[in-house]
C-alpha cells in the first residue's frame with residue numbers, strides 16, 4: 001500500500017505480512033514514514049486532513065481500506081499506544097473500564113474483574129490496587145504508560161500498535177514496558193515503532209527497515225542486526241546515518 005499527504009507520497013508501495021502473535025519492529029531515520037505506516041493499520045491516518053491510502057490492508061479476512069469498514073470496531077480490534085502516555089482525565093479504574101463499558105459491558109462485577117485482569121497483565125495491579133479511584137494522571141510516567149496499555153487491552157484487541165511507547169520514559173520504566181511487550185505477545189500481535197536499536201533487537205521477532213517511504217528490508221530481527229542483506233540497513237543499524 002501507499003500513503004499520501006496531499007500530493008506527497010509518504011509510503012511507497014510497501015508490501016509486508018505480520019505474523020500472528022509476534023512482535024514486529026519498524027525502524028528507520030526520522031521522517032521515513034514509520035508512524036504514517038503504523039497509523040494506517042487502524043486507519044488513524046483518516047483523521048489527518050489530506051491523508052489518503054492506495055492499496056489494500058488485509059486483517060482477519062477484511063480489507064480494512066474498504067469504505068464500508070466500521071472504523072470504531074476496527075480500532076477496538078487494533079489498539080494504539082502512543083509515544084506520550086495519555087490517560088483520560090479519569091480514575092485509574094475508569095481509564096480501564098471506559099472502553100468495555102462503551103462497547104456494552106454493563107455489570108459492575110464483570111467490569112471489576114476486567115479491570116483487575118488488565119491491570120494484572122500490565123503488572124500494575126499491586127502498585128495501584130489500593131487507589132483505583134484516584135486519578136490516572138497522578139501515576140508516574142511509566143505507570144501511566146502501562147495504564148494506557150491496560151486501557152488498550154481492556155477492549156480485547158487482536159493487534160496492538162505502539163508508536164515509540166517507551167521513548168518518554170526513564171530506563172527502569174522502559175525495561176518494564178519491554179518486559180510487558182514480551183508478555184503481551186502471547187495474546188496479541190504487536191507492531192512497534194522505535195528509534196532505539198537495542199530495544200528493537202530486544203523486543204522484536206521481525207524488524208522492518210524503512211527509508212524515505214520505502215521498505216528497504218524486512219526479516220528476522222536476528223538477521224537484520226547481525227547480517228542484513230542491504231548496505232543501507234547495515235549503515236543505519238551501525239549508526240553511520242540517521
Ligand SMILES: Nc1ncnc2c1ncn2[C@@H]1O[C@H](COP(=O)(O)OP(=O)(O)OP(=O)(O)O)[C@@H](O)[C@H]1O
Pocket residue numbers: 005010028029030031032033034035036037048
Ligand atoms: N500530518 C502530516 N501532513 C503532511 N505530511 C506529513 C504529516 N505527517 C507526516 N508527514 C510527512 O510524511 C513523512 C513521514 O513522516 P512520519 O511521521 O510517518 O515519519 P517517521 O518515520 O515516523 O518519523 P519520526 O521518526 O520522526 O517520528 C515525512 O516526510 C513527514 O514530513
